[in-house]
Amino acid sequence: MSKVARAPGASKRLAEDGGASPLSNSLHHLSLQQSPSKASKATPAFADSSSDICPVCKSSRYLNPNMKFLVNPECYHKMCESCVDRIFSHGPAPCPIAGCKRTLRKAKFRSQTFEDLKVEREVDIRRRVAKLFDKQESDFETLIDYNNYLEQVEEINWNLILGIDVEKTEQRLRKWEEARKADLNPNAIRRVTEPDTSQLSDTSHVILKKGATQRKVLMSSSASNLNPLGGGDDAERDTGFVFRGLKKRKAPEPEKPFDPFDGWSIEPQYYSFQGDYNHNWFTAMKNDPQHYAGGYDMREYYSRALCDAFGGMGIFIEDEMTARDTQGFDDAGLGTQSVATVAAGGRDVDMADIF
């Protein structure tokens, strides 16, 4: 990508990360709030007395020092551990906080990580969305496409956090999840016909009232509408979200058949091996039982003799030397030079000394 395109992209990401995010604001707030209060009161454990009273059973930490508060990500209402045990041990039950009718399960209760429950909720949502949208920059053709993708994901986050079009977003998320699953594991594709049948059933109800002929026409037309659009339309409907500039996923290349020679081959270039050769000198050996019974294979000898005879063919020392000299610095010259210097030094290699 060019530098021009990178610069705005980078700035955008910066803005997303550190700019107007309420999460970071509230985090900031959180730390600001904590430190002065703790410093002034010097009793960090009982900083906020109201938070230490269970809103359900009204027992306080003063009476029960081991009290632990839990929240359920369904509604984020805080209550103490004993209340959770008492109310939800026998299965799902509605939230005991007045005005909240959500059904909660005991298994989902957990201790909160952040003091601010809004932060807790936002982090949960972001975690969930990030798990579904885990594309990397390398998955996109251009940086702008990637940034647009990030923008779209951020919009989903905020829709869920602020409660805008939650149902519609959730439905799209579900579709996206299924499409993703199908993508990752093509063998486990379920027939994702449920949304289609619901749409069809809505219209077919209408059609049924009118008449069979009309229904047939409509059915065929709808079928003809669906079919020619084919894969592209299908994919768009299935995934719930469309991101532009995604690279096509390449299937891994099928494995080549195993080669027991591992790519090696030794074939004579200058002669063809005939398997048997007749020569007076060979016949005695060929008919000697010591040879043929002992495992001596005359063909091995023939091929070796041929290879020896033709071994020097096709080797042009002149050419190879010039190629070598042009390729590297002139090593050959140095080699002869060194010999020359040694010779000039008067200490020649004394061949007689060796033996």
Next chain:
Amino acid sequence: MAVSPVLSPKPNPPGTKATTNASKAKALAILNHSRSVSSPIAPSAATTPGDGGQDLAEQMNDEVRRQFVSGSRLGEGTYAIVYRGHFRSDPSKLVAIKKMKLNAEFKDGITLDSIREMRHLCELDHPNIIKLYAVFTTKDQNISLVLEHLPRGDLEGLWKDHSIMYGGADIKSWSNMLCQAVWFCHESRVLHRDIKGNNLLIAADNTLKLADFGLARGFADPGRPMTSNVITRFYRPPELLLGSQHYGGCVDIWSTACVIAELALRDFFLPSETDLAQLSVITDVFGIPTETDWPGISSLRHWEVNFKSAAPKRPQPLSFWRQRLPLLGDDGIDLLRGMMAMDPAKRLSAEQVLKHAYWTNYPRPTKKEDLPRQGDGEKKMGEDLKRAGGELESGRTDKVARKLNFG
């Protein structure tokens, strides 16, 4: 003036030997040699003319020796000490330096083992054969071979280690690497003559490498006898036990098949106490071959002693193999029986072995990176490299120098 006798005839195989054509490499060895070794000397020779009275061969030797740094000792044996080492230019590139001990038998020269090893290893350049980087001598006239560093132990240690689990696909992968190495040796006209689990070392990336060419030799001309007293006993083929002096690549094929069977069995396939018992162990499985099974067998030297008046034995049926080696499958057993045909003329050649359907049939051989591996094999590598060829690990005759008839 003491001049190492190695250096003049022995071209130093440079690390940049890229050419795959063996004959080509041979032709260029001299050229490469003069280029890569003498060129760095040139300045030093020029600047210090009175260089301690060294001649050219000694300077070249020093130059090679200076390329490597030797470190801690990995193992010591009767014939060699193995050190860990690395390239001076690149400390991350490890090597094993095998320092041959002076042998009492060969006071005036180099032991045959090391000559054979140097001679054949410097010609063979294949991913499944151990690489010889360089050879140099030290002040005390000992020859050091700079070999590839293979830290993951050997194949025998692998099947002996019962904490490691492996299956048919892993066996196929290892066997294939072994068969490729054998095929390459035979195509390059080298007989290894000591293939066994101990000599199959495993590199850091799980590649199997054939090592220890101390008993290797080129294929003989017809009419020239070779010694039949080669190959560690468990892996020795029947024709050598019958005293054949004219043999070919078939002897390595038998040993290879023994190693594959060993892998599948997780035990020695044809173990015996003595050389004499080995033949009866083999015939227990394969039966006693007659003149029709193996034409000309009665002309082999030790046939009369062993088989002339022996009660006939039938080979074991297919069910025996299926029951004994279930990991190989039917195609694997077919391959193994082809590789272990008693008559060496009927035995598969290395090329036929690699063309067998076993390799391409299901299951596909495991990829190198997925093969089970052994930890702490570096010490084992030292143990393996220091051993001389042709002996079992804890044999009675461990400390006895071998006598071979090098016909």
